[in-house]
Amino acid sequence: MVEEPLVSIIILNWNRPLLTIKCLESLRNIKYNNIKIIIVDNGSVDGSVKAITDHLVSNYNKKNIYINEKGGFDSALESGDPELRRSASDDQIAVYLLANELNLGFSGGCNIGMKFALLDAKVSYVLLLNNDITTSEDFLNCLVKVGEDKERNAIIGPKVLVHAEDGSDIIDFAGGGMDLRKGIAYHHRAGEKENGMPEENAAVEYIEGSCMLIKRSIFPVIGYFDTDFFAYYEETDYCFRAKRSGYDSVYCPSSRVWHKTSFSTHPEIREYFLTRNRIKFVRKHGSPNDILLFYLYFFMYDTFRVLKRCAVEKRDLNLYRSFLFGAHDGFSRKGDRYFQKVMGRSSPEK
Numbered sequence: 240m241v242e243e244p245l246v247s248i249i250i251l252n253w254n255r256p257l258l259t260i261k262c263l264e265s266l267r268n269i270k271y272n273n274i275k276i277i278i279v280d281n282g283s284v285d286g287s288v289k290a291i292t293d294h295l296v297s298n299y300n301k302k303n304i305y306i307n308e309k310g311g312f313d314s315a316l317e318s319g320d321p322e323l324r325r326s327a328s329d330d331q332i333a334v335y336l337l338a339n340e341l342n343l344g345f346s347g348g349c350n351i352g353m354k355f356a357l358l359d360a361k362v363s364y365v366l367l368l369n370n371d372i373t374t375s376e377d378f379l380n381c382l383v384k385v386g387e388d389k390e391r392n393a394i395i396g397p398k399v400l401v402h403a404e405d406g407s408d409i410i411d412f413a414g415g416g417m418d419l420r421k422g423i424a425y426h427h428r429a430g431e432k433e434n435g436m437p438e439e440n441a442a443v444e445y446i447e448g449s450c451m452l453i454k455r456s457i458f459p460v461i462g463y464f465d466t467d468f469f470a471y472y473e474e475t476d477y478c479f480r481a482k483r484s485g486y487d488s489v490y491c492p493s494s495r496v497w498h499k500t501s502f503s504t505h506p507e508i509r510e511y512f513l514t515r516n517r518i519k520f521v522r523k524h525g526s527p528n529d530i531l532l533f534y535l536y537f538f539m540y541d542t543f544r545v546l547k548r549c550a551v552e553k554r555d556l557n558l559y560r561s562f563l564f565g566a567h568d569g570f571s572r573k574g575d576r577y578f579q580k581v582m583g584r585s586s587p588e589k
Contacts (some may be wrong), residue, residue: 243273244363244383246452248354250370253281253342256290258499259370261293271379275359277335279352282342295334305335310424334432344469345448353463362455369449371499372399381494382452385440391395393454393486396476397494398447400433403521407434411498413491414443417475419529421536422517424475438492446488448474450496460484467580469578472516473513510561511568514545518569542566 248266252259259278266276280288295304337351349367362384366379399412407420413428424445429537451474461480464473478488504512521533549559564577 247356256287281348307515346473394488415445420532445478507561514565515569520529
């Protein structure tokens with residue numbers, strides 16, 4: 240029997256230990272056996288590290304648990320601990336917990352996990368998995384199969400669903416596209432009810448970072464996430480860079496996961512980063528014509544559309560201020576003037 244490729248699953252935690260624990264419990268039910276789990280705590284201040292540690296000690300074989308409570312990846316490497324490169328013993332899952340001292344954002348936190356995962360030469364794939372994702376039993380089997388089908392299938396993602404109030408499943412993500420002239424990344428079929436009809440695997444412009452399988456062979460070619468994005472658009476940027484290097488991002492509808500979309504970033508932080516990063520993305524990937532049309536769209540239409548949404552519909556001028564801060568930092572060539580201001584006055588939703 241051919242051994243399954245080894246997959247390192249990376250789960251990022253930021254002040255939500257109960258979600259992370261529930262995600263870990265979901266993974267205990269999957270059919271794919273050859274996995275390692277790496278949890279990266281991104282500078283949590285709510286006792287997350289202790290809560291997750293207690294769960295690991297109570298639910299996993301202690302000799303297959305590695306915990307680096309402070310310093311994250313760099314500290315772990317400096318320790319020279321041979322445990323970093325070992326696999327699980329006794330056919331049990333190896334679990335690692337790295338605790339960053341600071342919040343490095345989604346891009347920085349994932350990079351820590353990916354670099355750590357690739358220390359093990361046996362790892363064939365890295366899976367980025369949000370802690371608010373619940374998985375189906377065979378989701379990973381389906382993703383890996385697509386990766387093994389073709390060498391160029393380097394980034395693979397599932398159908399992402401949300402539960403509706405009537406018990407039905409609503410599609411949140413069925414592959415992603417990007418309109419460079421508007422600076423908008425969009426989800427195919429978002430909001431549609433799941434109908435159970437058969438679908439084919441399809442090459443798409445990007446895979447959502449909430450559940451993203453990445454083939455080891457592309458890291459030496461395109462590297463890791465661009466940490467300048469911090470949060471939002473980093474996975475879209477990664478897929479665009481992969482495409483330029485001859486790799487495909489593939490949507491795999493037979494793989495299904497469920498996303499708790501109500502657990503979101505604070506609205507003002509989200510507004511700032513979505514605005515800032517869409518501008519950075521277009522400037523990085525757009526043609527001169529794309530950039531010109533985006534500027535026209537942004538200043539002649541989008542600024543007023545967002546003002547109406549924030550001031551009239553939501554009655555929240557602080558939200559519009561975050562939009563303006565994001566626009567300033569997105570267009571600026573002198574660094575992010577308002578980054579710390581937005582991060583400092585806002586906090587994650589409880």
